[in-house]
Amino acid sequence: MTIKEIQEEIVDEFALFDEWMDKYEHIIELGKDLPIIEEKYKTEDNLIKGCQSRVWLHAELNDGKIIFTADSDAIITKGIIALMIRVFSNHTPKEIAESDLFFIDQIGLKEHLSPTRSNGLLSMVKQIKIYSIAFQAKA
Amino acid sequence: MLNIKKIRADFPILAREVNGKPLVYFDNGATSQKPQQVIDVIDKYYTFQNSNIHRGIHTLSQEATDAYEKARITVQNFINAKHEHEVIFTSGTTGSINLVASSFAKKHLNKGDEIIISTMEHHSNIVPWQMVCEDYGAILKVVPINDKGEFLFEEFEKLLSDKTKLVAVTHVSNTLGTINPVKEIIKKAKAIGAFTLIDGAQAVPHKKVDVQELDCDFYVFSGHKMLGPTGVGILYGKEAILNSLPPYQGGGDMIKTVTFEKTTYNELPHKFEAGTPNIVGGIALAAAIDYMNNIGIHNIEAYEHELLTYATEKIKQIEGLRIIGEAKQKASVLSFVVDGTHPSDIGMIIDKLGVAIRTGHHCTEPLMNRLNVPGTARASFAFYNTTEEIDIFIEGLKRAIKMLV
Numbered sequence A: 001m002t003i004k005e006i007q008e009e010i011v012d013e014f015a016l017f018d019e020w021m022d023k024y025e026h027i028i029e030l031g032k033d034l035p036i037i038e039e040k041y042k043t044e045d046n047l048i049k050g051c052q053s054r055v056w057l058h059a060e061l062n063d064g065k066i067i068f069t070a071d072s073d074a075i076i077t078k079g080i081i082a083l084m085i086r087v088f089s090n091h092t093p094k095e096i097a098e099s100d101l102f103f104i105d106q107i108g109l110k111e112h113l114s115p116t117r118s119n120g121l122l123s124m125v126k127q128i129k130i131y132s133i134a135f136q137a138k139a
Numbered sequence B: 001m002l003n004i005k006k007i008r009a010d011f012p013i014l015a016r017e018v019n020g021k022p023l024v025y026f027d028n029g030a031t032s033q034k035p036q037q038v039i040d041v042i043d044k045y046y047t048f049q050n051s052n053i054h055r056g057i058h059t060l061s062q063e064a065t066d067a068y069e070k071a072r073i074t075v076q077n078f079i080n081a082k083h084e085h086e087v088i089f090t091s092g093t094t095g096s097i098n099l100v101a102s103s104f105a106k107k108h109l110n111k112g113d114e115i116i117i118s119t120m121e122h123h124s125n126i127v128p129w130q131m132v133c134e135d136y137g138a139i140l141k142v143v144p145i146n147d148k149g150e151f152l153f154e155e156f157e158k159l160l161s162d163k164t165k166l167v168a169v170t171h172v173s174n175t176l177g178t179i180n181p182v183k184e185i186i187k188k189a190k191a192i193g194a195f196t197l198i199d200g201a202q203a204v205p206h207k208k209v210d211v212q213e214l215d216c217d218f219y220v221f222s223g224h225k226m227l228g229p230t231g232v233g234i235l236y237g238k239e240a241i242l243n244s245l246p247p248y249q250g251g252g253d254m255i256k257t258v259t260f261e262k263t264t265y266n267e268l269p270h271k272f273e274a275g276t277p278n279i280v281g282g283i284a285l286a287a288a289i290d291y292m293n294n295i296g297i298h299n300i301e302a303y304e305h306e307l308l309t310y311a312t313e314k315i316k317q318i319e320g321l322r323i324i325g326e327a328k329q330k331a332s333v334l335s336f337v338v339d340g341t342h343p344s345d346i347g348m349i350i351d352k353l354g355v356a357i358r359t360g361h362h363c364t365e366p367l368m369n370r371l372n373v374p375g376t377a378r379a380s381f382a383f384y385n386t387t388e389e390i391d392i393f394i395e396g397l398k399r400a401i402k403m404l405v
Helices: A003-014 A020-033 A075-088 A093-098 A121-138 B004-009 B036-049 B059-079 B093-108 B127-136 B153-159 B182-191 B239-244 B279-295 B297-316 B343-352 B365-371 B387-404
Strands: A047-049 A054-062 A065-072 B087-090 B114-118 B139-143 B164-170 B195-199 B218-222 B233-237 B255-258 B263-265 B321-324 B333-338 B358-360 B376-380
Touching: A003 A075, A020 A075, A020 B343, A020 B387, A047 A121, A054 A121, A065 A075, A065 A121, A075 A121, A075 B343, A093 A121, B036 B059, B036 B279, B059 B087, B059 B233, B059 B279, B087 B093, B093 B127, B093 B164, B093 B195, B093 B218, B093 B233, B114 B127, B114 B153, B127 B139, B139 B153, B153 B182, B164 B182, B182 B195, B233 B239, B279 B297, B297 B321, B297 B333, B297 B387, B343 B358, B343 B376, B343 B387
Parallel strands: B114 B139, B114 B164, B164 B195, B195 B218
Antiparallel strands: A047 A054, A054 A065, B087 B233, B218 B233, B255 B263, B321 B333, B333 B376, B358 B376
């Protein structure tokens, strides 16, 4: 599936939930379920520090595709990261660099990408793009 | 006794809904809400009075100047400064501290000198001192705290020496609510000839402050945390000391005469007020002070203490919750962490229930490191809050914890 298709799939999934509470509960479950980064990659270098929570992001190129792993100490952030990884991981640098991120807005969690939250999530998205450009340049 | 219903009616924002629920605003430590009386002053100023001050010959300028200088006197009386020219309008607490740091260092700071702060300082009372220490080869010393979040007075005494040039301590901790024994701190510092600066940003909205009684050299605070607008703050300084310091910024209003060869500086307070100030900010700050005076600062203090006691009792019953900051003397700040949850998760969930609290490190990262927490959730109360709102907050908190753990 393309990055766009995966996002559409997630939007459909979340359309099942009417209430913010159900959405949050789903995200919390995603966050809890997913051990998303190896301890050895939870380094200062991979740390995106915000006022609210900490986010670690690791990227490596495997067979022409970028594999992202990440983690956060806050569970809601971690749940959104799990979704983000589902969207972006295992795609080529070119696909990632050219993609638009729209699902967070459409599932009604736009505030999580607002600079006022300063929670590292916005920086994480930037970092994903930077990795894709860097890997593209290398290729 | 306060007539809370009547008071709340003065704050239009308290009637709004957030995420479909009535707003419960417990982020007063970050900024307070504004009463209609303050909003009206801002509106009136721009509608009928707007004019530049101090230099105009025309009526509007005279009126604006009078209102601005009258505001200075209101502030003077509010903190009981000896002279009105000891009240300097700045952009806020941070602006005030940077002014002192810069001018004080130029005049007094030499290699090997020491500046003492405490572990619970806000970044605004850490970074400016770090910057001048680096520039002048001085050393920053930090007074430790105990696990309850109290200033360790004996350790402070040990740090004092003939090298100490300045002691800069917060009056009330924004993160913990701790009220520091600033009068005793000032006395000790003075005894060895050190200057003192008190960060009163979290104190003036909640308790009576008398700068002559404290006998501090500098006292700083912000307008927006005490019902006034953002972008205006106060630097109080003793006349003789302010006179001895070099100006901070150069520009209009702070000069007596300018030639290309030599400039002479204006007298206090104008020497430290370069450029067109936040005129409406100063005037509206005075309106905020009038509002507080009408209610009575001692009434505010007593009522907020009740709110804190009520909330503390309630929150203590929640399993796995730990209050961060349990000093004997506390202002109306309740900081906490909950086992197995992150503060930001709690904040996000209760926001959906209409409750506004602060989460994170509260711009006190060194304090968070000392207490070994990534951050806290913080409810900070103002006199327009109620016990009913605390009940809503506690219920929301329980619901959030249930979702998260």
